[in-house]
Amino acid sequence: MRERVIYGTIAGVIFLAFLGLGGIFFHLLAGILAVIGVFELFRMKGLEPFTFEGILAMLGAFVLTLPLSSYLAFLPVDGSLATYTLVVFLLLMGTVFNHETYSFEDATFAIAGSFYVGIGFQNLVLARMAGFDKVLLVLFIVWATDIGAYAVGRRIGKRHLMPAVSPNKTIEGSLGGMVSALVVSLIFMLIDPSVYAPYPFFVMLLLVLFFSMSAQMGDLVESALKRHFGVKDSGRFIPGHGGVLDRFDSMIFVFPIMHFFGLF
Known part of the structure; x- marks a missing residue:
């Protein structure tokens, strides 16, 4: 640790x-x-x-x-x-x-x-x-999703999300990650209203939930790849954290989807 x-x-x-x-x-x-x-x-x-x-x-x-x-x-x-x-x-x-x-x-x-x-x-x-704030928004969504999913899943997680792909992830943890991303993004958007243009505030909150789900799917795709190839981590780029793909798997999904919705 x-x-x-x-x-x-x-x-x-x-x-x-x-x-x-x-x-x-x-x-x-x-x-x-x-x-x-x-x-x-x-x-x-x-x-x-x-x-x-x-x-x-x-x-x-x-x-x-x-x-x-x-x-x-x-x-x-x-x-x-x-x-x-x-x-x-x-x-x-x-x-x-x-x-x-x-x-x-x-x-x-x-x-x-x-x-x-x-x-x-x-x-x-x-x-x-x-804009710098566009990247920060995604970072906050991804990090909040990861932390929220881990904290909630560890405390009350019981029902497995995708046991064949990632046995430790739970439905409760997934929902906790989405709520965490929503809270963090809400605070950030109140501080920097320009970050959610051209959407209304409440529409953007719904998009944040979708982005959080996309981040989790990116993580699951990487887990599926590693399970398919029989490896624990994608690499050893960062000691204790695995490879580049281990760190950016969620962002690889979220940034293109965010672009699709015209946020940059």
Whole structure:
């Protein structure tokens, strides 16, 4: 527990410092985290990341994360997606030039993995470009959901939520996490009313409940992946906390959904 607190605090301070800086510094950090996330996916599956498909998958997540059109003027507005598409084509071309050892299934895992990680971190970057408070709102929702679910589940949790995927999670804990997220978000929105524009206050509270459920689903998806591959953690990026995917699994889901609702 001591190691978990120390390294968790250090990692949190570093992340928040880069988040505060914003700009290219934060973009590069998000891109690097996306690369590590794909690296972890390959290791979880028992594949060597530094192969043709592994390197391209990590590159795909990186270019999808960065707002490339902001730095390369010749690219279209959707420069990141356009560049990512070229990486996908390269991955598919590998099935032609290396068809004996590289199959379509290999390519689809690399494409799905890079998209899953890259689109989550891309929306983290877009949220930061829209405003520091947008990212804080998601962080508060995710953290409050985790803490509330753990506290309530440990105290009164009896009915399992998804025992085949994550045996320790309970329905009571899930509801406690949603209530916790609602309370924390309500306080934050009262302090910073601009964070829930363009929605009315009470509509945004309903969205917060949905975002909290989405955060829990992101966590369950990561649990399902780890159970499928037979690993405890996605990696060892942060001692005592596991890998990048262990820390950002909920956010990978919440940021794109928040974007879908036009909050940034």
